[in-house]
Amino acid sequence: MAKKILEVVGLYKYFGGLAAVSGLDFYLEEGEILGLIGPNGSGKTTVFNLIAGSLKPDRGKIYFYDKDISAKSPATICQMGIGRTFQIPLPFSRLTVLENVRLARLYGSQPARTLKDAEYEADEILEFIGLKSKRTNISGNLTILDRKRLELGKALATRPKLLLLDEILGGLTPREIEDAMELIKAIKATGVTMIIVEHVMKAIIGISDRVIVLNSGIKIAEGPPKKVILEDSVIEAYLGKGKYVKN
The missing domain is CATH 3.40.50.300 (P-loop containing nucleotide triphosphate hydrolases)
Structure with a gap:
């Protein structure tokens, strides 16, 4: 059960x-x-x-x-x-895609122990959500679809149950x-x-x-x-x- x-x-x-x-x-x-x-x-x-x-x-x-x-x-x-996404994605627009997810990995239920760990795990998340090729892109320049994916990636980075x-x-x-x-x-x-x-x-x-x-x-x-x-x-x-x- x-x-x-x-x-x-x-x-x-x-x-x-x-x-x-x-x-x-x-x-x-x-x-x-x-x-x-x-x-x-x-x-x-x-x-x-x-x-x-x-x-x-x-x-x-x-x-x-x-x-x-x-x-x-x-x-x-x-x-x-408990993690969440929002209707209107609001990434840190001047940071890269990787930096947004890396920052999120430093918080949540199981935070990364070091910045190096956070970056490695952020890259794994970007691979999973299909944004690995855009890891160095500035978040403010993303399409709607990619902003949605990044929003999801940030939520997943907090390791939600x-x-x-x-x-x-x-x-x-x-x-x-x-x-x-x-x-x-x-x-x-x-x-x-x-x-x-x-x-x-x-x-x-x-x-x-x-x-x-x-x-x-x-x-x-x-x-x-x-x-x-x-x-x-x-x-x-x-x-x-x-x-x-x-x-």
Whole structure:
């Protein structure tokens, strides 16, 4: 039986009088890829910010390997083994690709012991994500695809046990999406557990073991991706009530 890596219990987050996340409960098992989907403004990125420590819940708890991380700092959570990417990649634009990943290897759950070790391990990561040939390129000059890959490389450099991927496929071409999906599968094969926020349904169906759907901060569906995306409540959440007529 797979071990539970993450558990979210009764999670609430308010901004003013608006509940961005409302009574959210879910769990995640080791080795699983969980898709977190929903229309814009449904609370997906807020959930990531709560798990990663950028925001603190108003109510509820978040457990990582049975340890309460609800009030811990982003740095501590990263050191415990939770890494993340951001919707808009923001590398250190004046540093090279290698320098960005090397810097990330000095932090996280298992930091490199020396700068030399960090560089060696950064090169291994660049090879894995397909950026080895661009290791000396200035990060600010990268294409969207390569910035996304670098964002992923920096997250992997922290040696996460759990990786939060926030719209890593956004802005990519269909072929680039296929390549990125294969990379995500390769990451899973290394034993990393993932939660993926994504609008590309082909990817969600193709790589997720299970899907949770949020709407206005509330979980409205959960289960196998091919089944969940056909539920009436999910279709209505995306199209709007009254615009969807079931045949």
